[in-house]
Amino acid sequence: MPTSLTRHRARKIGRFALPVAVSALLATSALAADQITISSWGGNYQEAISKAIWQPTAKELGITILEDSTNGLADVRAQVTANSVLWDITELTIDGCAQGQTEGLFEAIDYNVVKSEGFDPVVVQPTYIAFNYYSNVIGWSTEKFGDAGPQSWADFWNVEKFPGRRSLRNDPAEVLEAALLADGVDPAKLYPLDLDRAFKSLEKIKPNISVWWSSGAQAAQLVADGEVDMIGAWNGRISAAIKAGAKYKFTFNQGLLIADCLAIPKGVKNKDLAMKALAKAVSPEILANIPQYIDYGPANSKSYDTGKIPPELAKTLNTAPENAAKQAIVRGDWWGEHGQEARDRWAKFINQ
Incomplete structure (x- = not known):
């Protein structure tokens, strides 16, 4: 093969x-x-x-x-x-x-x-x-959590139950969806995205994000080097790092397709x-x-x-x-219509 x-x-x-x-x-x-x-x-x-x-x-x-x-x-x-x-x-x-x-x-x-x-x-x-x-999934260090890593975005947001260095994508696409899932939104009812609720959820986790990754290569390197204990990243990138020896796992639970x-x-x-x-x-x-x-x-x-x-x-x-x-499909039609508004708000959020 x-x-x-x-x-x-x-x-x-x-x-x-x-x-x-x-x-x-x-x-x-x-x-x-x-x-x-x-x-x-x-x-x-x-x-x-x-x-x-x-x-x-x-x-x-x-x-x-x-x-x-x-x-x-x-x-x-x-x-x-x-x-x-x-x-x-x-x-x-x-x-x-x-x-x-x-x-x-x-x-x-x-x-x-x-x-x-x-x-x-x-x-x-x-x-x-x-x-x-491709999917944005939750990955975690097995050295830090063994097999019992975060299994949902609510877990990822739970810094008391799952303490450690975190990383998310530096882009609203997929991250806004994750923030809403973390806040308890039903995956079947994600759209239309509630931007106010999503950014309010992101404000809660922002102080605990060690790295906002901006490319798939960067995300894979964070996993490979063990620089973060958990990450929201593309499944192909995490799996490639695992195949190369990274001590990591990921779950498709609440993944974003x-x-x-x-x-x-x-x-x-x-x-x-x-x-x-x-x-x-x-x-x-x-x-x-x-x-x-x-x-x-x-x-x-x-x-x-x-x-x-x-x-x-x-x-x-x-x-x-x-x-x-186990996953939710990212609605391209919503992003095609509202993406600019979401990105404008993201720029303000990330630079605050």
């Missing part, structure tokens, strides 16, 4: 910023009509997704898929505005997809072609659909083929390839019925039914 990778993020959620050269995959004798271009986040992450998703999709459809890298929604907006769309399918964060949908930057998805069975309805939208998830999504930019020249490729890419059989290359869970729950994900591997994945049931 290929070596598992972990999530790399820059910008507001730590995505790759380095460009990659456009590369032809599985070149056939197809003409331009049988060719599309996709964009993803570059680097090792894109290499893994290429092997898991785009190369098998190209092979099964008998087409050529070219790859480029993106820095996010602004790139798509620039192409659509200039009426010069280069990408037939683009990968974005779930909040980026939600914002792009609001701005009218994407083509409508034909759900007669793209099958949405197996997806949570929250991530099946008129112009975008999720394809993988965050999706990446796929969309077709408005004005593509080969929309029909893009739609077919999108349909194939999010099929259970193709998405089931993801865990072979990277520590993310497929967004289609039917991927676990294909037989391609061994039970021992499945139980470690965030979207396996047993683990997904």
Whole structure:
């Protein structure tokens, strides 16, 4: 099995910023009509997704898929505005997809072609659909707590029962949700987020946060070096540190599932083929390839019925039914509409 990778993020959620050269995959004798271009986040992450998703999709459809890298929604907006769309399918964060949908930057998805069975309805939208998830989870030092670390955000907030150095992400996304869960909000009733309540909850824990991490690499280093006793961080980062020898554990209890999504930019020249490729890419059989290359869970729950994900591997994945049931899905549509307000308040909170 290929070596598992972990999530790399820059910008507001730590995505790759380095460009990659456009590369032809599985070149056939197809003409331009049988060719599309996709964009993803570059680097090792894109290499893994290429092997898991785009190369098998190209092979099964008998087409050529070219790859480029993106820095996010602004790139798509620039192409659509200039009426010069280069990408037939683009990968974005779930909040980026939600914002792009609001701005009218994407083509409508034909759900007669793209099958949405197996997806949570929250991530099946008129112009975008999720394809993988990562999770923000609670991790703890086994040297400090053994197996009895914090099992909920209320535990994480409980500095008397669980004394020690803490770390949270320096961004409101996922942290506001955690703050509300810590304050007793039902996971099924998180949205719309009550910002006043969330920031009031955060004020309680703020004096006890030793490090506000700003990248996945930093979070992993905090775990690897044992600099904090507990952390709220992306599961792939914690699991990678554990595999490298860190004495840490984490739980999916009250984890926060965050999706990446796929969309077709408005004005593509080969929309029909893009739609077919999108349909194939999010099929259970193709998405089931993801865990072979990277520590993310497929967004289609039917991927676990294909037989391609061994039970021992499945139980470690965030979207396996047993683990997904313990978590809450981050609503990209809410962040797409209210994200700027939340970030403005966060900037004031973190700098006080």
